[in-house]
Amino acid sequence: MRLLPPAWAAALAVATLAPRAAAQDPRLARLDPGARASVVALLDSARTAGLPAEPLMQRALEGATKGAPPERVVAAVRRLAVDLGSARDALGPKASAPELEAGAAALRAGVPPAILTRLHTARRPPLTVPLAVLADLVAGGVPVDSAGAAILTLARTTGDADLVEFRRAVERDIALGAPPAAAAAVRLSSITQGADRGANPSQQPRRP
Amino acid sequence: MFEQQEDVVERIVQYLRRPLQMDPALDGRVMQEIAGLAARRGPAAVAWRWLTRPRHVPVSPLAGLAIAAGVALLVVLPARWLGRPPASAPREFQFVLVAPRAATVSLVGDFNDWDTARTPMRALRADGTVWTVVVPLSPGRYRYAFLVNGAQWLADPAAPAARDDEFGAPSSVVTVGGL
Numbered sequence: 001m002r003l004l005p006p007a008w009a010a011a012l013a014v015a016t017l018a019p020r021a022a023a024q025d026p027r028l029a030r031l032d033p034g035a036r037a038s039v040v041a042l043l044d045s046a047r048t049a050g051l052p053a054e055p056l057m058q059r060a061l062e063g064a065t066k067g068a069p070p071e072r073v074v075a076a077v078r079r080l081a082v083d084l085g086s087a088r089d090a091l092g093p094k095a096s097a098p099e100l101e102a103g104a105a106a107l108r109a110g111v112p113p114a115i116l117t118r119l120h121t122a123r124r125p126p127l128t129v130p131l132a133v134l135a136d137l138v139a140g141g142v143p144v145d146s147a148g149a150a151i152l153t154l155a156r157t158t159g160d161a162d163l164v165e166f167r168r169a170v171e172r173d174i175a176l177g178a179p180p181a182a183a184a185a186v187r188l189s190s191i192t193q194g195a196d197r198g199a200n201p202s203q204q205p206r207r208p
Numbered sequence: 209m210f211e212q213q214e215d216v217v218e219r220i221v222q223y224l225r226r227p228l229q230m231d232p233a234l235d236g237r238v239m240q241e242i243a244g245l246a247a248r249r250g251p252a253a254v255a256w257r258w259l260t261r262p263r264h265v266p267v268s269p270l271a272g273l274a275i276a277a278g279v280a281l282l283v284v285l286p287a288r289w290l291g292r293p294p295a296s297a298p299r300e301f302q303f304v305l306v307a308p309r310a311a312t313v314s315l316v317g318d319f320n321d322w323d324t325a326r327t328p329m330r331a332l333r334a335d336g337t338v339w340t341v342v343v344p345l346s347p348g349r350y351r352y353a354f355l356v357n358g359a360q361w362l363a364d365p366a367a368p369a370a371r372d373d374e375f376g377a378p379s380s381v382v383t384v385g386g387l
Contacts, residue, residue, distance in 0.1 A: 027321055058318040062351065065322040066361065068375040076374040098348035102383065105349060108372045132349045132383035139371035160385035171368070 031060055035070035042077050051084045052097035055104075083107050090116035091127065102131035109138040115148040122155045129160040133167045140171055141180040150188045158191065166191060298344035299384060303352075303364065305329065305339045310356045313339040317352025317379075324355050345384045353379045 028036055039060045043053045056077050063073035087103030088095055090113035095103065103116050111134055119130055130151055137147040154163060166187055173183035249257075267275075303315050313329040320326040320343075329339040339354075351370045354362040363369055363378035370379035 055318075058322065058351075061322040062318070062379070063375050065316060065324060066375040066377045072374065079374075102349045105372065105381075126347065126385065128347060128349065129383055129385040132381070136368040136381065136383075140368065164383070164385075167368070 025057070027057065027061060030064050031073070032064065032070040035060070035064075035073045038074040039077055042074075042081055046081050046084070049085065050093075051081065051088065052100060054097065055084065055101045056081055079108075080104060086113060087116065089113065091120050094125075095120075096126060096128070098128040099126060099131060102128045102135060106131050106135035106138070109135045110144055111135065111138055111148060112144065115144075115152070118148075118152055119155055122152055129163050130155050133163045136167055137170060137184065141174060142170065142184045143181050146181045146184045150184050153188060154191065162191070298346045300342050301345050301382060301384070302340060302342045303329070303354075304366070305354050305356075305362065305364070306337055307339055307354070307356050307362070308335075308337045310336060310339065312357055314355040314358075315341050315343065315352060316355050318348075318350040319343060319345055319352070324358070329354075345382070347384045349381060349383045351379045351381055353377065 028040065031039055039056070043056055046053045046056055059080050060073055060077050063076055068076075083104035084100050086107050087100045090107075091099055091103050106116060107113065115134070116131070119127060119134070123130060134147055134151045137150070138144055142150075150166075151163075154166060158166070169187045170180070170183045173187065174180050178186075305313055307313055314324050315327040315329055316322050316324050327341055327343060329341040332338040332340050352364070354364065356362055361377035361379075364380035364382075367380040367382055370381045373379050
């Protein structure tokens with residue numbers, strides 16, 4: 001009898017044992033019985049596809065804790081699994097779990113996958129914060145084109161902390177009544193002009 | 209007048225060219241004096257002189273490359289190897305909620321399995337208006353919400369809202385950079 005190569009044997013063992021491991025996760029006991037089997041199947045599918053399963057588990061737990069109906073929990077988990085897969089297609093197979101989760105949020109907010117791919121080529125990893133800021137900007141009302149252009153411009157030269165500060169500044173301006181697109185454009189302009197002068201945006205005085 | 213000067217110069221030259229009678233023991237005395245000077249300097253001075261004296265150290269091209277690679281490695285060494293916390297290390301985040309008339313407030317989110325009992329917040333003031341808790345978070349994007357009095361879900365007004373909320377209760381988002 002010919003023995004299986006070790007790598008194949010390991011893969012077979014993982015594929016065989018993974019569903020059992022998922023089924024034994026004590027957190028699954030918190031799910032409604034009507035949703036549990038479907039969620040377990042989605043978790044196993046994600047693992048088989050090489051996608052992070054933990055965000056799916058957390059989404060299911062969120063639904064359970066908030067008392068959502070089982071079908072809505074399953075639908076949310078399934079939608080997130082699809083978004084994670086799309087994010088990996090756009091960001092490449094080496095994207096980390098946090099990057100995929102942030103990418104999935106950006107896609108869910110309405111950002112086209114092409115912008116994620118351009119961001120992937122424009123900036124060295126990790127991309128978690130640029131992707132999250134992009135998702136938050138679009139979710140906050142900034143048009144996708146404006147938000148994408150701003151993040152792609154800042155991604156090459158701006159650090160994570162300054163990206164977060166950019167998002168906060170845009171949100172403040174929007175809360176004060178500025179149109180979202182204008183707020184993003186003005187804040188982007190102030191940062192790029194500051195960079196041209198050699199100033200660090202995070203060191204500029206903050207508005208009271 | 210010039211002949212008289214030439215005569216003087218000639219006599220000076222002859223004087224300078226005369227053979228000198230040197231003491232045969234002079235070399236020995238000089239060397240003895242030098243040895244005495246070294247002995248009087250003390251071991252520290254001698255050691256310092258030994259350390260600072262230039263030397264020729266033969267190094268093969270391979271050894272030179274190895275030394276250069278070692279120096280380059282030290283220069284570009286990742287920060288975590290030099291004692292700084294790695295980028296994936298958890299960072300502490302403080303969550304604050306102003307909730308007058310609240311009896312209990314919990315922080316619930318992706319970082320605690322949406323367990324309502326795991327992260328209770330404490331009242332900062334005696335009147336119970338400001339509630340806070342500090343949570344270590346690893347790099348990632350987290351959804352969370354506040355649960356007031358065990359029944360009312362509140363989003364964090366100081367954080368971006370999770371617009372992809374699908375369960376009918378508001379959530380917020382916190383992003384921790386690093387991965």
